[in-house]
Amino acid sequence: QVQLVESGERLVQAGGSLRLSCAASGRTFSINTMGWYRQAPGKQRELVAAITTGGNTNYADSVKGRFTISRDNNKNTVYLQMNSLRPEDTAVYYCAAGDYAKLVASPGRVDYWGQGSQVTVSS
Numbered sequence: 001q002v003q004l005v006e007s008g009e010r011l012v013q014a015g016g017s018l019r020l021s022c023a024a025s026g027r028t029f030s031i032n033t034m035g036w037y038r039q040a041p042g043k044q045r046e047l048v049a050a051i052t053t054g055g056n057t058n059y060a061d062s063v064k065g066r067f068t069i070s071r072d073n074n075k076n077t078v079y080l081q082m083n084s085l086r087p088e089d090t091a092v093y094y095c096a097a098g099d100y101a102k103l104v105a106s107p108g109r110v111d112y113w114g115q116g117s118q119v120t121v122s123s
Contacts, residue, residue: 022095
């Protein structure tokens with residue numbers, strides 16, 4: 001099993017920045033990708049960004065150019081730097097981990113989830 005623990009700031013005004021982090025522990029050798037999904041009220045959970053052990057990244061079109069995902073393999077930690085935040089970025093952000101193809105395909109195929117972090121962007 002892999003445990004994911006999230007941390008980071010949660011409330012910001014529009015145009016501001018936040019950084020989320022997620023630390024993995026346990027059987028981390030079994031995962032090659034970490035990333036972030038988000039779910040806004042009344043909407044489906046959607047992929048925000050993902051990054052492989054080798055540094056390959058995948059971003060949702062809605063966040064390209066504003067969000068940056070990175071990871072520290074030595075610490076088994078992934079970061080999501082969010083800039084130029086908009087009210088529509090308000091959602092619960094979930095750290096995710098597992099196999100790349102499964103993780104980016106569907107939230108139903110993600111192997112491991114963090115506890116979720118409410119991010120609120122006020123206008």
